[in-house]
Amino acid sequence: MKTAATSLTVRPEERYAFLDLTDDLRRAIKDAGVTDGMAVVFCAHTTCALLINEWEDGALQDFRRHLTELVPHEGVYYRHDDFELRTQNMHPDERKNGHAHVKSMFLSATSHAIPVTAGEPVLGTWQRLIFFEMDEPKDRTVTFHVIGS
Amino acid sequence: MKTAATSLTVRPEERYAFLDLTDDLRRAIKDAGVTDGMAVVFCAHTTCALLINEWEDGALQDFRRHLTELVPHEGVYYRHDDFELRTQNMHPDERKNGHAHVKSMFLSATSHAIPVTAGEPVLGTWQRLIFFEMDEPKDRTVTFHVIGS
Amino acid sequence: MKTAATSLTVRPEERYAFLDLTDDLRRAIKDAGVTDGMAVVFCAHTTCALLINEWEDGALQDFRRHLTELVPHEGVYYRHDDFELRTQNMHPDERKNGHAHVKSMFLSATSHAIPVTAGEPVLGTWQRLIFFEMDEPKDRTVTFHVIGS
Numbered sequence: 001m002k003t004a005a006t007s008l009t010v011r012p013e014e015r016y017a018f019l020d021l022t023d024d025l026r027r028a029i030k031d032a033g034v035t036d037g038m039a040v041v042f043c044a045h046t047t048c049a050l051l052i053n054e055w056e057d058g059a060l061q062d063f064r065r066h067l068t069e070l071v072p073h074e075g076v077y078y079r080h081d082d083f084e085l086r087t088q089n090m091h092p093d094e095r096k097n098g099h100a101h102v103k104s105m106f107l108s109a110t111s112h113a114i115p116v117t118a119g120e121p122v123l124g125t126w127q128r129l130i131f132f133e134m135d136e137p138k139d140r141t142v143t144f145h146v147i148g149s
Numbered sequence: 150m151k152t153a154a155t156s157l158t159v160r161p162e163e164r165y166a167f168l169d170l171t172d173d174l175r176r177a178i179k180d181a182g183v184t185d186g187m188a189v190v191f192c193a194h195t196t197c198a199l200l201i202n203e204w205e206d207g208a209l210q211d212f213r214r215h216l217t218e219l220v221p222h223e224g225v226y227y228r229h230d231d232f233e234l235r236t237q238n239m240h241p242d243e244r245k246n247g248h249a250h251v252k253s254m255f256l257s258a259t260s261h262a263i264p265v266t267a268g269e270p271v272l273g274t275w276q277r278l279i280f281f282e283m284d285e286p287k288d289r290t291v292t293f294h295v296i297g298s
Numbered sequence: 299m300k301t302a303a304t305s306l307t308v309r310p311e312e313r314y315a316f317l318d319l320t321d322d323l324r325r326a327i328k329d330a331g332v333t334d335g336m337a338v339v340f341c342a343h344t345t346c347a348l349l350i351n352e353w354e355d356g357a358l359q360d361f362r363r364h365l366t367e368l369v370p371h372e373g374v375y376y377r378h379d380d381f382e383l384r385t386q387n388m389h390p391d392e393r394k395n396g397h398a399h400v401k402s403m404f405l406s407a408t409s410h411a412i413p414v415t416a417g418e419p420v421l422g423t424w425q426r427l428i429f430f431e432m433d434e435p436k437d438r439t440v441t442f443h444v445i446g447s
Binding site: 185189200204256258261263 | 299301303305338340342343344368369376377378379380383384386387396399400402403404406408409410411439441442443445
């Protein structure tokens with residue numbers, strides 16, 4: 001039995017960008033030398049999500065449209081963005097990203113656990129591991145942890 | 150320490166069917182011979198979900214109604230289903246299931262990690278592991294991976 | 299390689315209370331003596347959720363407001379709460395909490411898997427592990443399972 005973790009820095013190009021991390025997941029499993037076990041993928045941020053779904057541009061657009069209609073990033077009051085009232089966690093380059101925190105908590109997609117057999121993640125035909133940015137673009141860290149034999 | 154994976158094929162009878170997989174989870178843990186560790190359950194599809202909640206028909210109906218009102222499967226345009234425009238991942242028996250992809254990404258319930266103690270999953274009194282189909286019925290694969298001592 | 303599980307009883311003070319469990323997670327990892335591996339946190343209830351996000355009162359209020367608007371706990375019919383019709387899982391102190399089951403299934407946040415390196419969870423700067431109660435307050439159990447070397 002062994003355990004190995006690697007981190008990856010990704011840089012989405014814009015708000016609401018999707019990035020395909022499936023090959024990075026496969027590589028982390030290979031590099032860990034685990035053939036049977038599991039992989040955990042974890043996103044260390046509060047305004048992003050990790051999705052497991054089909055990479056088809058239309059489906060991703062449909063998802064983004066529904067999510068932004070449900071939790072709009074403009075025209076709605078967010079207490080998190082009310083800098084007159086807010087006192088906690090304020091820092092110099094604070095962004096108005098209350099919408100992205102709400103989206104992120106709705107999705108609750110910070111981590112996934114994926115079984116590994118024969119050195120591969122047991123993803124289905126159409127499943128891809130997809131990073132989804134909901135805030136303005138900046139460097140983001142994703143960690144892969146692999147455990148098994 | 151050991152690690153073991155088993156796969157199960159399930160066949161929902163209709164769109165929006167629920168299937169109780171709790172006994173299958175318990176059996177996978179027994180078969181793995183793990184008394185202390187964890188179990189991961191993973192659904193290898195992009196239009197299904199795995200829920201952990203109470204199996205009470207009314208609660209499941211309430212959930213289904215809220216979800217289908219939030220993301221209707223008819224009367225709404227899905228770019229994924231616009232076969233005049235779409236070019237990616239088209240295959241002969243392509244279904245109009247854009248709604249199910251959006252639902253699936255909203256739920257983000259492709260996997261769960263469940264601690265195992267004394268050879269049993271630490272599920273609460275009312276918790277059941279429930280497979281939820283959002284597309285037309287067909288065979289589906291669910292993988293249980295158990296790791297521990 | 300070792301594996302260790304501990305359970306914690308928490309007592310939210312009111313419906314929609316948030317509780318910060320980050321220090322409990324760190325303690326469970328220390329107590330397990332695992333420096334490299336992963337931690338699973340699991341909530342054994344059907345009307346609660348575990349969130350990983352920023353603890354900023356405004357952001358948590360924004361999230362709660364959006365969620366309760368999406369799935370109101372009053373003024374909407376829930377089949378789960380129709381005790382004239384319902385036959386399953388009825389017990390003497392049954393509560394009208396259909397709304398909380400729907401919210402819980404929407405969030406699908408019963409467990410999280412978090413990599414551990416150098417004896418610490420790989421949480422980002424703003425990430426906290428947050429218990430979220432959606433039903434009337436009562437004792438709740440949260441389990442931490444840690445595995446690794």
